[in-house]
Amino acid sequence: GAGVSQSPSNKVTEKGKDVELRCDPISGHTALYWYRQSLGQGLEFLIYFQGNSAPDKSGLPSDRFSAERTGGSVSTLTIQRTQQEDSAVYLCASSYWTSGRAGPEQYFGPGTRLTVT
Amino acid sequence: RKEVEQDPGPFNVPEGATVAFNCTYSNSASQSFFWYRQDCRKEPKLLMSVYSSGNEDGRFTAQLNRASQYISLLIRDSKLSDSATYLCVVNKDNFNKFYFGSGTKLNVKP
Numbered sequence: 001g002a003g004v005s006q007s008p009s010n011k012v013t014e015k016g017k018d019v020e021l022r023c024d025p026i027s028g029h030t031a032l033y034w035y036r037q038s039l040g041q042g043l044e045f046l047i048y049f050q051g052n053s054a055p056d057k058s059g060l061p062s063d064r065f066s067a068e069r070t071g072g073s074v075s076t077l078t079i080q081r082t083q084q085e086d087s088a089v090y091l092c093a094s095s096y097w098t099s100g101r102a103g104p105e106q107y108f109g110p111g112t113r114l115t116v117t
Numbered sequence: 118r119k120e121v122e123q124d125p126g127p128f129n130v131p132e133g134a135t136v137a138f139n140c141t142y143s144n145s146a147s148q149s150f151f152w153y154r155q156d157c158r159k160e161p162k163l164l165m166s167v168y169s170s171g172n173e174d175g176r177f178t179a180q181l182n183r184a185s186q187y188i189s190l191l192i193r194d195s196k197l198s199d200s201a202t203y204l205c206v207v208n209k210d211n212f213n214k215f216y217f218g219s220g221t222k223l224n225v226k227p
Contacts, residue, residue, distance in 0.1 A: 033215070035217070041219055042204065042217045042219035042220055043161070043204070043217035045215070048214060050213060105163045106161075106163070108161055108162070109160060110159075111160055
């Protein structure tokens with residue numbers, strides 16, 4: 001079956017512009033995560049969605065970052081007024097949900113490589 | 118203090134060697150533990166979960182030490198294809214947030 005897909009795979013933008021990154025999780029996975037990975041660094045948690053519950057936004061680095069998930073499926077991460085320090089790979093992951101908790105395995109998409117010039 | 122800390126390496130080992138990585142976590146309430154593997158410019162993929170009693174999957178053995186708050190990964194008979202970055206992952210007490218270490222890089226040489 002299809003895995004997690006993300007688009008675009010690469011995005012180059014000028015400082016100050018807004019960007020939208022898209023994630024299409026595995027069908028049936030109700031938990032969805034966004035992470036950011038800078039060069040040579042680990043994954044930084046950004047935001048988490050589970051079903052219709054309020055998202056956990058505790059990892060968003062500033063109010064320029066926002067995310068939404070429509071219909072419990074596709075998610076978009078929006079970065080407004082991009083800065084050079086926003087340059088990173090943005091990874092989306094999804095997971096199934098059972099017995100009140102996210103499944104042990106997160107399935108990652110290939111990521112979007114964002115470069116802010 | 119970071120939630121999860123790992124030695125970044127790199128660990129450079131010859132084929133056939135045994136290599137071990139450790140990872141420490143800061144929150145004693147952490148519930149679940151995992152090792153993920155990330156190849157260069159690729160997304161992370163689950164290598165194995167780590168159980169309290171320790172577990173083995175082929176050449177890979179994972180151990181958990183709750184008292185000292187660390188987990189380990191042992192790779193026996195290293196293969197060239199084991200070259201990658203190994204990420205330690207801890208799932209916090211609400212079961213819904215995963216914390217990733219920065220990874221330990223392994224280079225297996227011929």
